[in-house]
Amino acid sequence: MKKLVLGFLVSLTFTACDIQIDSPFDLDGEKVYIIKEGAHESNRTPKPFDKKAMSFAAKFDKSAIYETQIEENQADINKLLGFSDCNNHHQDNSARFGWRWYNEQLEIHAYCYVNGNRTIKYITSVSLDQMNDYKIEIVDNKYVFTVNNTVRVEVNKNANCSGGINYMLFPYFGGDETAPHDISVTVHMD
Template sequence: MKKLVFALLLGLLVQDCSELYENPEQVYLIEEGRHDSKVVAGFVGDKLRTLKSSTLRFTARFDESARYNLGNKNQEDINKLFGFADANSMHHDNSIRFGWRYSAQKDQVEIFAYAYQNGQMNFEYITDLQIGANALFQINLTDESYELAVNGDHTVTMERKVKDKLGVYYLLFPYFGGNETAPHDIRIYINERV
């Protein structure tokens, strides 16, 4: 009987500890009138975090707060979702991330590849997402390119122009704008995958 109780307690302990190794969903809040985001739910780690491998994988979803109407040409600006600065560069010099903007005509979120290459901004449309839908995002880093995929079947490859491939790759988090700040509170739900 003691062995059975011990085995059950050990099983419960191991089960509870396994939750420590799961990445919880993080809720990023971009407050009205701001560009930058902050984590309001989920694991709050160091503000400055780095890429630990040649692949960044995460799921993300946008709730109804992603709908906005700026009423001007800045509606076409691309907001930033998640990515990283390349090898010891500042993110406005060399970086790659996913971008997004709300399209009222489609009532969907448009997703883009968004890069700075030697100080020049480049972007390319990837796909549309429905409000509330979870999507898997992945950036693969190779010597010559960035390979971006959404749900494994919508892919874009962009040239990687950084010369020094070694160094620190710091993560870049949700950001609203362009020129405009968030017209109301916007929440983005991200779950990083290892």
């Protein structure tokens, strides 16, 4: 009887847990990242990155429309995907796509840290509920950002870095403020 009660309690404990995973929906190679209301990021497991390029398709839905509590924070850049570089922390050297809902459109930006200095460059605006292709490449000491194989932006990178152990960077909301409601983005890695 004790074993039966113990087994019941253990199963109750595990079924009562609300475990958040990086991708609650993973269909045909697509992942849906959800940044919960009041959070900066979705739960995720660190993942090493050892390539010179990253390409993926991503789709934002209407949850990407938001209004910040403090008006000037509306100009803050949220992050989509990217990678750290030079065997450093991502706020030292990294490249990733940024995004924001600004002036009634979804803007896409290059968002980089080079030797601890942040650089942000507007790339283009994209439509909601539409898959778009994104690519970041390291070419001749530059991060080269491309959206839909047509719009291209370059940012100089640390020329003295020798690579090393880097890691992927996942969706993040903010700036200063956390997500005002659940925000989801669908990603298909190439």
